[in-house]
Amino acid sequence: MPSPSSTTLLESVTYSISDGIAIAAINNPPMNAISEAVRRSLLSVLEQARSDNAELLLIYGEGKTFIAGADISEFGKPQDFPQLPDVIAAVENADFPVLVAMHGNALGGGLELAMAAHYRCAVPDTNLGLPEVNLGLLPGSGGTQRLPRLVGAEKALDMILGGKPLSATIALDYGLLDALIDGALPDAALEYARELVSARAPIKRTRDRPRPTAATAMFDEARAKHRQHRKHLLAPNYIIDLIEIATHFDVEEGQRLERERFLECRASRGSQSLRHLFFAERSVAKPKTISPEVTARDINHVAVIGAGTMGGGIAMCFATAGYQVTLVEVSEDNLKRGLNIISGNYDKGVKRGIYSRADADAAFNRVHGTTQMTDIAKADLVIEATFESMEVKSNVFQKLDATCKPGAIMATNTSYLDINEIAQMTSRPQDVVGAHFFSPAHIMKLLEVVRAQHTAPDVVKTLMQVAKRLGKIPVTVGVCYGFVGNRMLQKYARQAQLLLIEGATPAQIDAAIKDWGMAMGPLSVADLAGLDISYFSRRNQGIAPGSLPECSVPDELVDRQRLGRKTGSGFYQYDPDTGVQQEDPSVTALIEEHSKKWGISRRDISADEITDRLILALINEGAKLLEEGIAERASDIDVVYVNGYGFPRWRGGPMFYAETYGLANAVNRMTQFQQQTGDDFWQPASILGKAAEASCERLDNIAQCD
Structure with a gap:
């Protein structure tokens, strides 16, 4: 690159000019978000290039990426001039050619800026897209036009409805790029810039291009497909409207309407919830209790103990991510069965386009089966996925302690059991941690990383890093029965059972909570999981069959061998051919019998009461987990519930929903339920009462509200 004749350092952009070509390098690490400082600097760059009589202005990004989007931390704050549409208009209106060169990610406002430029080029591995819909937003600076x-x-x-980026190669084919460039920026882009200058390339403004054409039926089909979102998220349907507007009106009119819709979406509850999760899913990867200076251990060879449903799924996670995996079973038959299931899952993934045949075969070949525990002696990480029994797991960990090399991490996939007790089965409790995968493990994103009393910080950090490589969202939690997710689920399910014997039917409960937004109702979930799972869990806790109102009905269903979908009947009846779920009058009669048994007069229960009792049960238990330090942040709980339990993303998670519901309103409603039912569970968690009294809007900010 020739020496620049002048260099100017602006707030977030470095400006120089070389041989008549002005060069603007955006430098706002780590993602070059198009913040207010970047916007101001770009306007200054345009003025300076004009003053310097530049023949062309080249804009590119320093570091690992071009512009990965807007600085969404600015949302909701007063914003001074210039807004992004002002910068984009200035770029498009420039009276000299503007070339944008992209690498890394050109997303959101970054791509909108590029589309306003007169020429666009990118290195081949660039990703280009408008992902705003994933945050309940739409492009707000001309993207839809x-x-x-x-x-x-x-x-x-x-592109805009899907929210997924394109590769630069596809973008070139689509006409979104003018050229692909090879080599490092800015030199490779300067070569293209010189070609444009030499050819006296004209200014090509996107707004002057012909309006696109499209049949009305295409937009009608898109609206029908996204009709389900209308109640919850504004953006999808607005996007369809705005692209249709682009086929009828000029850019100026379309962009005016687009900005109005963008601001409406930004203020909506659905978008606020999705943006909350955007930040929550990033902060959760940084546990408060782990210093940034802690160094993770090297993990190359992984062993999984148990080739059942969970063990096989966990082995798949690691093999797909490129780890060598040793899968251990007690018998050759069990091992063969487990490997066949893994092979079958890869075959299904190939048919669905999840894996290529070559990638699936390579991953499966990284799984090595054995019945000899000594074959895991060199493993860096061992994950136990055996039967949910303290006796079984204690025996396994005693063997692991005798077999594993020094420094190996020993993790248990238990869903409920006390990991402190499991760790005491070894001579190195500092190396023991919980790794609670969710079923099916090779698909579900959530991983609860359970820090036991003596778990070393570097063990937790290692699992967090490993989880990222697996494509999981890890959340650190403490030890208690059920940890965060299942402990809260138990209270949620308990309310569903109590609502049954107080007057509701399974269908009423499931319909109410599905209308509210949950993916499935609690009784349908119970049938899907198998009623025997919770039945044996209660026995392990020492709860006698039928001894409590909340387990009276499901215990009798199990005694009648109605275990759910796997036996064709549970709370519902299932068609043996189609699997279609149907209400069963005999279950309704059984529930009424149990109401009489407990001396409960059945009553009509509204959908509002059903949803409030189910969701406020999650909130109250979640608040107790915060008080006890089992969860570090309220937002961590939201990440668990959205990614592991079907909680609607557009509601932001149970704890964020509590804040939008109003903490004082939540406390009042719980108090009402306590008076109505006499159930001590409804005593509001002290952190909720404290926050409500202090008029605190956020549970994570309770200390500042004191």
Whole structure:
């Protein structure tokens, strides 16, 4: 690169000019978000380039990426001039050619800026997209108007509604790029810039391109497909409207309407919830109790004990991520069965387009089966996934202690059991940790990393890093029965059972909570999981069959061998051919008998009461987990419930929902339930009462509200 004739350091952009080509390098690490400082600097760059009589302005990004999007931390705060649409208009209106060169990610506002430039180039591994819909938003700076003019209405609709980026190669084919460039920036881009200058390339403004054409039926089909979102998220349907507007009006009119819709979406509850989760899923990877200076252990060879449903799924996670995996079973038959299931799951993944045949075969070949515990002696990480029994797991960990090399991490996949007790079966409790995968393990994103009393900080950090490589979302939690997710689920399920004997039917309960937004109702979930699972869990806790109102009905269903879907009947009846769920009058009669048994007069129960009791049960138990230090942040609980339990993302998780519901309102409603039912569970957690009294809006900010 020739020496620049002048260099100017602005707030977040470095400006220079070389041989008549002005060069603006955006430097706002780590993601070059297009913050207020970047926006101001870009306007200054345009003025300076004009003053310098530049023949062309090249804009590129320093570091690992171009512009990965807007600085969403600015959302909701007063914003001074310039807004992004002002910068984009200035770029498009420039009276000299503007070339944007992209690498890494060109997303959201970054791509909108690029589309306003007169020429666009990128290195081949660049990702380009408008992912705003994933945050309940739509492009707010001309994206819905310029993209259709560059790639056509149909492709623009797919890109913006899908929210997934394109590769630079596809973007070139679509017409979104003018050229691919090889080599490092800015030198590779400067070569292309010189070609443009030499050819006296004209200014090509995207707004002057012809309006795209599209059949009305395409937009009608898109609206029908996204009709389900209308109650919860504004953005999908607005996006469809705005792209259709692009086929009828000029960019100026379309962008005016787009900005109005963007601001409406940004203020909506659904978008606020999704943005909350965006930050929550990033902060959860940084446990408060682990210093940044802690160094993770090296993990190369992984062993999994148990080739059942969970063990096989866990082995798949590691093999797919490139780890060598030793899978241990007690017998050759069990091992063969487990390996066949893994092979079958990879075959299904290939048919669904999840894996290529070559990748699936390579991953499966990384799994090595054995019946000899001594074959795991060199493993860096061992995950036990055996039967949920303290006796069984204690025996396994005694063997692991005798077999594993010094420094090996020994993890248990228990869902409920006391990991402190399991750790005491070894001579090195500092190396023992919980790794609670969710079923099916090779699909579900959530991983609860359970820190026991003596778990070393580097063990926790290692599992967090490993989880990232697996494509999981890890959440650190403390030890208690059920940890965070299942402990809260138990209280949620308990309310469903109490509502049954107080007057509701399974269908009423499930319908109410599904209408509210949960993926499945609690009784349908129980049937899917198998009623015997919770039945034996209660026996392990020393709860006698039928001894409590909340387990009276499900215990009798199990005694009648109605275990759920796997036996064709549970709370519901299931068609043997189609599996279609149907209400069963005999279950209704059984529930009524149990109401009489407990002296409960059945009553009509509204959908509002059903949803409040189920969701407020989650909230109250979640608040207790915060008080006890089992969860570090309220937002950590939200991440658990959204990614592991079907809680709707557009509601932000149970603890965020508590804040939108109003903490004082939540406390009042719990108090009402306590008076109505006499159930001590409804005594509000002290942190809720404290926050409500202090008029604190966020549970994580309770200390500042004192």
